[in-house]
Amino acid sequence: MKLVIAEKNIAAQKIAQLLADGKPKTDKVYNTQVYRFTVQGEDWVSMGLAGHILAPDFPDEVLFDKKQGWYSVTEDGEVLPADVPDGLARPPYDTKRKPFLANGINIKGWKVESLPYLTWAPIIKKPAEKEIIRVLKNLAKKADHVIIATDFDREGELIGSDALNCVREVAPDVPTSRARYSALIKGEVTAAFDNLVSLDQDLADAGESRQYIDLIWGAVLTRYLTLARFGGFGNVRSAGRVQTPTLALVVERERERMAFVPEDYWQIRGVGAAQGKPETAFKMSHATARFTDKAAAETAFSHVDGATTGTITAVSKRSRKQQPPTPFNTTSLQAAAAAEGISPARTMRIAESLYMAGFISYPRVDNTVYPRTLDIAGIVGGLSSNSPALRPVCQKVLAGPMKPTRGKTETTDHPPIHPTGQGDPETLDGGQKKLYMLIARRFLATLMGPATIENTKLSIDVSGEPFTASGDVLVDAGFREAYPYGLKRDEQLPPLAEGDAIDVSDIKLEAKQTEPPARYSQGRLVQEMEKRGLGTKSTRASIIERLYQVRYLKNDPIEPSQLGMAIVDALHEFAPRITTPEMTSELEDDMTHVAAGADTQEHVVEHSRALLAGMLDTLIAHKDDLGEAIADAVTADAKVGTCPKCGKDLVMKTSAKTRGSFIGCMGWPECDVTYPVPSGVKVSPIEGEGAVCPECGAPRIKCQPFRQKAYEVCVNPKCPTNFEPDLVVGECRVCAEAGRHGELVAHKSERSGKRFIRCTNYDECGVSYPLPARGKLEATGEVCEHCGAPVVVVQTARGPWRICVNMDCPGKEKKPARGRGARGAAKGGSAKGGTRKSAAKPGAKKTAAKKTTK
DNA sequence: GCAAGGTC
Known part of the structure; x- marks a missing residue:
């Protein structure tokens, strides 16, 4: 039996398909997939590794005492690696040299002294993929020939060399060879297996x-x-x-x-519009885009200040073409996804899942040129039938020449990242779908023609001063029909001709400063x-x-x-x-x-x-x-503001007792100023304007909720800008039914800052409702028509919001568009809304919010 | 409790 070892499962499968007499059979050894097939009647098996199967590490005996951590102390009190093997220490650090004595000294302060030993420590390879190694050894024992078919690069050679070392442990004499292919296509792979070479140990050693x-x-x-x-x-x-x-x-x-030293400059800008047609308003600016001389700017402005009319002196139109983008490789996908708010790391996680589910091709590539063997029309056809949203543009692409663009990097190991055309995108979750559509649209865009953008430039005379206005309009969408990412909105200018008079308004002189590099x-x-x-x-x-x-x-x-x-x-x-x-x-x-x-x-x-x-x-x-520098930096990073009492830094601290965090003064214990940390948000300081609360003098902080808009608040929960006197919002239904009188009162927890409504007879009825974290509350005196709970108004940034306080209300309307966390919170309350255990329990809200925001 | 490189 011949054993083929590939770098990854997909390569093992592909090689089997390309070499097999008929169709390879999928088999399992332990829990790992292998592929069995015959080549000219001979039995073969191929398996994929998972990249590196061994990891370099220090031997256990120099890993330093496990209990002591990264250092250990000898009986003499000498800090050394737990056991220094012979030949470990090299000049200028030898084992005889005593780095220091630890007797009577705080050992913690001396730990770095053992690092010279680590510098010269031997390195061994430890098994990292135990399951794979087990399978590898199992197959190697039965093999009469082992062929390393890992990727054709330095790391591939090293992975192959590591695999061979594992093979040698169980089959020291089995013949081995290396197949080198640079693309998983028939010609390449068969040629590689017809011309087997031996493993390049020098290349593996380099890796x-x-x-x-x-x-x-x-x-x-x-x-x-x-x-x-x-x-x-x-x-x-x-x-x-x-x-x-x-x-x-x-x-x-x-x-x-x-x-960066910002430089002052001045701009004169205003608004123009076709005469008597204010709906055609467009922005215009002085032909001198930036005045560096203030006096010159003021002189020009004095001529146009208060002007109401202008004259078109010239109209020029120029169209330009925007070429379609090149195929995605890993870096360009990461960059494009980052522009859509998906971090490179998340992009790779999502791409991996799309690849494993069969939606996209292999996501780790440098290549930006589609190989000739790629069935482009087939993929477009697949997209067309599986993605209704893309169908019209797919049909257009199929009717066109389908001449793909090419990027600068051309390698043959994998094709650029493209959709397979298979799979129903409706089955994907939010992030997956977003990335998939980006990849699918990019693919289509690379097969389409350029976009044409028409630029119109107006030259305008206003009281003798030259102004210009510019507008861009997409006249021929081209690839933009498939790929709208990063496309600027059309800026349409009204149809005007030379000599036309226009209305002018709002001419302003603005002082500006140049910006530092982004x-x-x-x-x-x-x-x-x-x-x-x-x-x-x-x-x-x-x-x-x-x-x-x-x-x-x-x-x-x-x-x-x-x-x-x-x-x-x-x-x-x-x-x-x-x-x-x-x-x-x-x-x-x-x-x-x-x-x-x-x-x-x-x-x-x-x-x-x-x-x-x-x-x-x-x-x-x-x-x-x-x-010291590190400690100072860590303190500076923890700073959220300045103490109103003693002027020292207020920092994020962790309570030793409760392990909860709070904001405390660096002047402690002399100064006892503390504040609670708003929950569920990332807190950062505000620099400059708005850093100090004008009402109470405490610092204001920036709060960043997960995937919601950041807001700024005073850190002091008792500050009038935060604190609302207890507000009666209505009568308790439960108590009324029980023949008691209970009032529902809005509270704000001083400790957590959370807001809630609670009945004055809470101990008996257990009625409590969660409230939104922010927004001024107003009682309406009304009760909900669906459930009878009180209705309140919350003033939000988007305007007043009327809600029934019962999160479990059957008539619950969807909230005005706000963050998901808030919706999750509302849901969380609904589990047993209005009862003691759910609504009032801080944990309940958190879990629910987590679930929906994940 | 370390890195960077593969891939899952």
């Missing part, structure tokens, strides 16, 4: 060098940063060859913004990483996500936190190599040499270890400075 260097630098620097000032569990401060330069890009942009969006950052050679199509999204997770980055567009800036600054000073993309490009050079046999893995890795070791003395010497 393994990358693994080792990434692990050593990542582990040593991450532990260093984490331990320099230990911030408690869950506060890892990571560093790495790709993530740190990526973070540095964001920090650099932020620094440019901070160093922050990166997640889509832009992915593109920038690609440009600088940082990460791969498969890793960039997750690396950005990681930077958010360790709280180096925040918001979108991306801002670095104080912590992120402190990390970059510290590493830039003491380990600059890790902060720039050059480490990656030099690593690439090294790997090229190893792959070519001009250098060895041992030499390259050792050299890298030495570079890191050379930085450690300085890093360790500056541990306290760095720890």
